[in-house]
Amino acid sequence: LEVHLHSGTVDAGGLGWRYGPSVGGFELTRLVAGFNGGFRLSTGAGGFESYGRVAVPLQSGLASIVTYSDGTTDIGSWHQEVPTPGKRVVSVRQNLSLLIDGGTASANVGCVSCWGATLGGVLDPARSALGITASGELVWAGGESLTVSELATALLSAHVVRAAELDINPEWVAGYVYGHRGGHGRLAPVAALASQPGIPGQFLAPWSRDFFTIVAR
Incomplete structure (x- = not known):
């Protein structure tokens, strides 16, 4: 499996990204899962770079989800x-x-x-995060009503050693796994969180925000 970082129509915006605002091309036959990206780039929470193109410059010390040309992904503080x-x-x-x-x-x-x-200043909105174990397994965690501490505890229970919080609040937290119906026909997305409002189009139609896909090699 490998991770693809997609640009949305607004974040990062523009045309010509390697992976754009919807799943397409060879991904359609290899798609395993998809989940939300991080905060709006305008918040200053960090950078975005894909295949040599920079939407927002990377910042030293920030939590970074990094994919390499060999298909592996790691998470850690930049530099x-x-x-x-x-x-x-x-x-x-x-x-x-x-x-x-x-x-x-x-x-x-x-x-x-x-x-x-958070919407309304609540302590426990919808939250999500991506972590990695010591053996290199990626773990996505999300929930409808989570404090930061509860999100971290859930990841630690899955033996995560490093993790980055991703987007928060109900509209933006969503994950899907995809069935392929015998390898032919339309993809069948299944929500990872039964209570999530969900992303219109389940990442199969253009979406405004960045997101990640997990694809079979």
Whole structure:
């Protein structure tokens, strides 16, 4: 499996990205899963880069989801744990500082404002994150009503050693797994969260925000 970072019609916006605002091309026959990206790029929460094209410059020290040309993906603080020396980077999505580092939750998980503006100022909006285990397995976590601490605890229970929070609030948190109906015909998306409002088109139609797909090699 490998991770593809998609640009949305607004974030990152524009034409000509390697992976655009909807699943298409060879991905349609290999698509396994898809899930939301990070905060709006206008919030200053981090950079976005794909195949040498930069929408927002990367910032040292921020939580970074990094995919390499060999198809592997890692998560870490930019210019600290990532990128791996000697490996060619193909995409980077940054969002805030690491939620989990070294198998330990960030010391400021109790600071609600540190982890994004929530609708109505609630402590437990919909939240999501992507983590990685010591053996390199990626773990997406999301829920309808989660504090930052609860999100970190869920990831730690899955043996995650580093993690980045992704988008928050109900409209923006969504994950799907895709059935292929015997390998032919239309994809059948299944919501990862039964209560999620969902993304119109389930990433199979153009979407405004960036997102990730998991694709079989």
